[in-house]
Amino acid sequence: MENIHHWLSEHGDYLYRFALARLRDPHLAEDAVQETFLAAIKNPSFAEQSSARTWLTGILKHKIIDTQRKSVREIAASELIEEDANMDEFFDAQGHWSDLPQEWGMPDSALEQQQFLAILQKCLDKLPAKQQALFMLRDVEENENEEICKELNITATNAWVMLYRARMGMRKCLEMNWL
Amino acid sequence: MLTCKQASQLLSQSLDRKLSAKERLFLQLHLLICKYCKRFGIQIRILRTALKKLSVNVESDENVRLPSDARARIANVIESTKN
Helix, strand or coil, X not given: CHHHHHHHHXXXXXXXXXXXXHHCCHHHHXXXXXXXXXXXXXXXXXXXXXXXXXXXXXXXXXXXXXXXXXXXXXXXXXXXXXHHHHHHHCECCCCCECCCCXXXXXXXXXXXXXXXXXXXXXXXXXXXXXXXXXXXXXXXXXXXHHHHHXXXXXXXXXXXXXXXXXXXXXXXXXXXHHC | CCCHHHHHHHHHHCCCCCCCHHHHHHHHHHHXXXXXXXXXXXXXXXXXXXXXXXXXXXXXXXXXXXXXXXXXXXXXXXXXXXX
């Protein structure tokens, strides 16, 4: 039991970074870390042979998924239909690009790369929470689509539509701010 | 012939599932004549790579630390759970 306080000082920062990288919201990340320590107290199944950090990270992963699931769960069916139809800002009635995708100058220097990532961050922050969560699960963590759908309780088609929508929005945001 | 709207949808989905042979064929034909959709396809892949980098950056940034008020709160919660 005394271990818990030791773990907090030893692994607290690491767990927080791990959660922040995936949840992107400081408060959600703090809560996930807190939930992790609570679960660790209640479930003393920790085997001495595995490292405490690995064990805690395993618990944290579940807490992160729970949080992401909550963000995505707030999808009403009507909202999905709207998302599907609502691509009008990107295409004209004939299905042609309204704004033609422009050539991106790729960031070469380290400084330019930092700037690019900073803009990416801003664009990501503007996305609805559920699209951010999907992005994290699919593009960053590289979970299989099936897995994501099961975890988030959405259909594969829902996921494709939302990811498409998210990529379109991100691409446009980057183009407006990077070029 | 696919429209750009349809082609961009397939390009996005190709990151998430295996397209059918027919879909791949139609997409390839469209990309042969449409540099804008080709660009779009490249850019959403760049997007994926950059997102990964962004996440790795946060995770490995030693300057990012559990805020002290959150740390104190969690320590309190641990204490109160013990009793």
